[in-house]
Amino acid sequence: xxxxxxxxxxxxxxxxxxxxxxxxxxxxxxxxxxxxxxxxxxxxxxxxxxxxxxxxxxxxxxxxxxxxxxxxxxxxxxxxxxxxxxxxxxxxxxxxxxxxxxxxxxxxxxxxxxxxxxxxxxxxxxxxxxxxxxxxxxxxxxxxxxxxxxxxxxxxxxxxxxxxxxxxxxxxxxxxxxxxxxxxxxxxxxxxxxxxxxxxxxxxxxxxxxxxxxxxxxxxxxxxxxxxxxxxxxxxxxxxxxxxxxxxxxxxxxxxxxxxxxxxxxxxxxxxxxxxxxxxxxxxxxxxxxxxxxxxxxxxxxxxxxxxxxxxxxxxxxxxxxxxxxxxxxxxxxxxxxxxxxxxxxxxxxxxxxxxxxxxxxxxxxxxxxxxxxxxxxxxxxxxxxxxxxxxxxxxxxxxxxxxxxxxxxxxxxxxxxxxxxxxxxxxxxxxxxxxxxxxxxxxxxxxxxxxxxxxxxxxxxxxxxxxxxxxxxxxxxxxxxxxxxxxxxx
DNA sequence: TAGCTCGTTGGACAA
DNA sequence: TTTGTCCAACGAGCT
Numbered sequence: 001x002x003x004x005x006x007x008x009x010x011x012x013x014x015x016x017x018x019x020x021x022x023x024x025x026x027x028x029x030x031x032x033x034x035x036x037x038x039x040x041x042x043x044x045x046x047x048x049x050x051x052x053x054x055x056x057x058x059x060x061x062x063x064x065x066x067x068x069x070x071x072x073x074x075x076x077x078x079x080x081x082x083x084x085x086x087x088x089x090x091x092x093x094x095x096x097x098x099x100x101x102x103x104x105x106x107x108x109x110x111x112x113x114x115x116x117x118x119x120x121x122x123x124x125x126x127x128x129x130x131x132x133x134x135x136x137x138x139x140x141x142x143x144x145x146x147x148x149x150x151x152x153x154x155x156x157x158x159x160x161x162x163x164x165x166x167x168x169x170x171x172x173x174x175x176x177x178x179x180x181x182x183x184x185x186x187x188x189x190x191x192x193x194x195x196x197x198x199x200x201x202x203x204x205x206x207x208x209x210x211x212x213x214x215x216x217x218x219x220x221x222x223x224x225x226x227x228x229x230x231x232x233x234x235x236x237x238x239x240x241x242x243x244x245x246x247x248x249x250x251x252x253x254x255x256x257x258x259x260x261x262x263x264x265x266x267x268x269x270x271x272x273x274x275x276x277x278x279x280x281x282x283x284x285x286x287x288x289x290x291x292x293x294x295x296x297x298x299x300x301x302x303x304x305x306x307x308x309x310x311x312x313x314x315x316x317x318x319x320x321x322x323x324x325x326x327x328x329x330x331x332x333x334x335x336x337x338x339x340x341x342x343x344x345x346x347x348x349x350x351x352x353x354x355x356x357x358x359x360x361x362x363x364x365x366x367x368x369x370x371x372x373x374x375x376x377x378x379x380x381x382x383x384x385x386x387x388x389x390x391x392x393x394x395x396x397x398x399x400x401x402x403x404x405x406x407x408x409x410x411x412x413x414x415x416x417x418x419x420x421x422x423x424x425x426x427x428x429x430x431x432x433x434x435x436x437x438x439x440x441x442x443x444x445x446x447x448x449x450x451x452x453x454x455x456x457x458x459x460x461x462x463x464x465x466x467x468x469x470x471x472x473x474x475x476x477x478x479x480x481x482x483x484x485x486x487x488x489x490x491x
Numbered sequence: 492t493a494g495c496t497c498g499t500t501g502g503a504c505a506a
Numbered sequence: 507t508t509t510g511t512c513c514a515a516c517g518a519g520c521t
Binding site for chain 1: 497498499500501502503
Binding site for chain 3: 141142143148149151152402403404405475478479482
């Protein structure tokens with residue numbers, strides 16, 4: 001009797017290389033049914049945002065193409081995952097369900113129920129770690145409690161071995177005698193608003209092959225300069241790997257191995273300071289997932305509970321929020337960032353911090369409003385990273401920035417976009433201004449503005465808030481919060 | 492255990 | 507122009 005088929009449930013692991021669930025399924029030696037289920041309700045309040053859905057669509061298409069090259073295909077379904085699996089198990093007589101774990105609270109809870117139900121029904125139900133270097137319980141301190149400060153957390157992680165990626169070399173995948181019915185990918189209607197995403201394919205190549213190309217390119221060149229150039233939005237200094245890492249066309253173990261392979265000649269690991277700093281960024285990704293796992297309420301609530309009482313500013317009609325979203329704040333580096341986000345689905349990390357700080361501290365709008373916008377517009381939107389980043393900026397999270405640290409958009413612009421190339425690219429109406437005035441056009445002499453064709457208030461806005469005034473108001477608000485009671489800011 | 496040090500990413504202001 | 511100092515306070519983590 002031939003073994004009953006294996007359902008291989010793809011989720012945030014849309015790849016063939018370094019895929020533990022796939023390897024386990026191959027070892028089982030039964031016909032393989034690769035499956036993707038769009039289960040929006042199962043993702044709770046955090047179903048994938050618009051830009052991330054666009055990416056997901058193209059990543060699924062790439063995965064399906066790879067599978068077809070191996071004599072297989074990707075089965076596509078939509079709806080409640082449990083119900084879909086029940087139906088498929090009944091219809092295919094499947095004897096096993098394998099998947100790689102996700103670490104978002106709603107998904108973990110859903111998967112736990114599924115695991116219990118199908119295991120009780122006699123199926124082999126197994127899940128694997130495919131998305132983190134170190135899954136929990138790694139990340140506990142000596143008291144057995146989760147680290148809440150990055151440096152000791154990462155130091156503890158660095159003492160642990162990292163498994164090498166699993167090589168996929170099969171020439172074909174065992175197919176079932178009869179394929180169950182599948183939706184066409186288009187029927188999932190993942191890429192919303194085609195006009196919005198019109199230019200994204202110029203910037204991105206979703207899919208495993210695009211990920212491998214980008215990783216190879218980064219590791220061979222920019223990584224050495226990463227420590228310095230990662231902060232420069234005008235240069236190609238970051239890895240740009242986040243969207244592939246999020247949907248799992250690339251695994252952190254593959255990234256780790258790529259860095260390690262650069263150490264072969266020198267024998268030193270990490271091979272350079274740039275590589276060390278880059279790996280620490282991978283560490284922040286791990287830390288974010290670690291925190292989300294231990295503090296599952298943090299996507300909506302501050303880790304430091306006292307911050308729930310923060311005196312946010314009123315925003316009648318949502319005018320300030322909208323100006324921020326649309327890149328019309330009058331601060332060029334902030335506007336450039338938000339326009340880059342809208343036009344490409346991505347924003348440089350340094351500019352993310354400046355833009356986020358501006359929303360929370362200059363406009364004093366809730367960090368959750370900014371997190372919601374990023375969630376919908378970032379192709380790399382990741383619940384753990386987004387939550388950590390915004391809470392860090394707002395000062396209400398783990399290892400957060402001190403409250404008095406208010407980024408000056410002008411100084412940040414001058415420091416990290418010194419020639420103004422980044423602002424000129426994304427805020428073309430200011431392109432004619434000399435670098436000396438580019439980051440503070442309201443301070444430019446009239447003739448300079450006129451020569452550049454800039455008419456403040458007409459073709460580029462005046463600052464919607466004054467930096468010095470807004471900074472003092474933010475500091476006052478934090479002081480007010482502190483006076484609401486002792487320990488108000490404690491976790 | 493008690494005390495000590497430190498905390499990814501900064502900026503304003505005075506001298 | 508550059509440099510030093512201050513901006514809070516507290517809990518986590520370490521020794």
